[in-house]
Amino acid sequence: MAAVSHLKVPNTLPSSNRRTLGLPPSLRQRPSVVSTAGHATPNRRTDVNGVPASSSSREDLRIGDGPPIRVAFQGSHGAYSEFAAKTAIPDCTTVPCRSFSDAIAAVGRGGADRAVLPVESTMEGTALRNYDLILCHDLQICQEISLFVHYCLLAMPGVRTAELRRVISHPMALAHCGRALAQLGLRREPVEDTAGAVQMLLSRRLVDTAAIASPRAAAIYGLDVLADGLQDASWNVTRFLLLSKPNPAGESPAVPSAKLKTSMVVAHRGGSMMILLKVLSAFSSRNLNLTKLEVNNPSLEGEGPVLVLDLRGMGFLRSFPHVIYVDFEGSTQDPKVQEAMEEIARFSVFVRILGCYAADPDVYDLHH
Numbered sequence: 001m002a003a004v005s006h007l008k009v010p011n012t013l014p015s016s017n018r019r020t021l022g023l024p025p026s027l028r029q030r031p032s033v034v035s036t037a038g039h040a041t042p043n044r045r046t047d048v049n050g051v052p053a054s055s056s057s058r059e060d061l062r063i064g065d066g067p068p069i070r071v072a073f074q075g076s077h078g079a080y081s082e083f084a085a086k087t088a089i090p091d092c093t094t095v096p097c098r099s100f101s102d103a104i105a106a107v108g109r110g111g112a113d114r115a116v117l118p119v120e121s122t123m124e125g126t127a128l129r130n131y132d133l134i135l136c137h138d139l140q141i142c143q144e145i146s147l148f149v150h151y152c153l154l155a156m157p158g159v160r161t162a163e164l165r166r167v168i169s170h171p172m173a174l175a176h177c178g179r180a181l182a183q184l185g186l187r188r189e190p191v192e193d194t195a196g197a198v199q200m201l202l203s204r205r206l207v208d209t210a211a212i213a214s215p216r217a218a219a220i221y222g223l224d225v226l227a228d229g230l231q232d233a234s235w236n237v238t239r240f241l242l243l244s245k246p247n248p249a250g251e252s253p254a255v256p257s258a259k260l261k262t263s264m265v266v267a268h269r270g271g272s273m274m275i276l277l278k279v280l281s282a283f284s285s286r287n288l289n290l291t292k293l294e295v296n297n298p299s300l301e302g303e304g305p306v307l308v309l310d311l312r313g314m315g316f317l318r319s320f321p322h323v324i325y326v327d328f329e330g331s332t333q334d335p336k337v338q339e340a341m342e343e344i345a346r347f348s349v350f351v352r353i354l355g356c357y358a359a360d361p362d363v364y365d366l367h368h
């Protein structure tokens with residue numbers, strides 16, 4: 001995906017979602033944070049009907065009356081993506097994969113039922129190239145989950161900070177802890193994933209190297225936590241999407257109580273600002289709330305056009321220099337949404353719905 005300039009529509013959460021759970025003041029003004037403290041699997045919010053408010057009914061129907069849902073993730077056990085999967089579908093079985101592409105391929109060949117991908121974080125918006133993968137494959141977005149990510153500095157038992165010379169972790173983790181790592185004077189080396197970095201410390205018995213990973217990874221692999229909360233920003237949230245094979249009828253999830261959300265990509269002929277205004281108008285004129293609006297920026301060097309799989313017929317990849325990513329509250333079953341889509345189709349080159357799923361504005365916190 002071309003680098004995306006961040007014209008982001010702030011997350012406007014309905015006031016009813018603003019619940020705090022005794023969190024430090026710095027988090028109070030944010031969306032509610034759901035505590036997972038002390039739970040083998042995170043506790044779940046349910047609505048008045050006792051229906052888990054944020055998972056689609058398909059997941060809950062399968063839980064208890066069929067084999068566990070298998071969720072493929074990139075990394076090793078203890079990776080943040082694995083925790084995101086366990087938070088989204090507590091009874092799932094996780095399937096570690098070498099890369100995000102492998103996680104998607106696992107769903108395509110039936111080795112997993114879902115793939116979970118980190119797609120954006122509060123620190124640098126959609127800096128992750130995982131939207132490319134979603135656009136290039138025929139999977140659909142079926143669930144979202146946001147994690148408050150705590151980065152810890154882990155080292156082999158007994159190693160002291162003064163003995164460290166370098167630190168290894170997933171590129172995003174290294175980026176999110178830039179200030180702290182600069183203060184520690186450690187040389188940063190990116191590896192596949194955070195839990196994989198921990199395994200590397202162990203397998204190579206590295207005593208001059210630390211890893212940035214989750215508190216869970218420290219517990220799983222028995223490493224010392226030399227520091228916690230290394231992230232530069234006090235509010236460090238990563239949003240993950242769960243992908244599944246398209247449901248045959250293409251219908252929206254029958255989720256009785258939660259708000260539905262739709263993600264889509266709009267390709268256009270250029271003149272982004274004018275197109276942007278038209279997209280905004282198509283929704284605002286119908287009181288449809290956007291939760292994400294980002295445009296690509298093909299003028300940035302090294303950022304080519306965006307490849308999108310056109311699902312019509314046998315499916316073929318198309319290349320678009322100008323695209324806009326939109327998430328909005330509502331479903332394609334809603335007549336007002338259908339009117340907005342028809343209006344957008346009139347001035348764009350191509351529109352693809354990436355998925356319709358239960359909106360989950362809460363932020364799940366590993367620690368609290």
Ligand SMILES: O=C(O)C(=O)Cc1ccccc1
Pocket residue numbers: 074075078079080081082118149170172173192193194195238
């Ligand atoms: O490497 C991991 O643990 C991942 O799951 C990728 C990641 C890295 C940093 C924040 C969120 C997800």
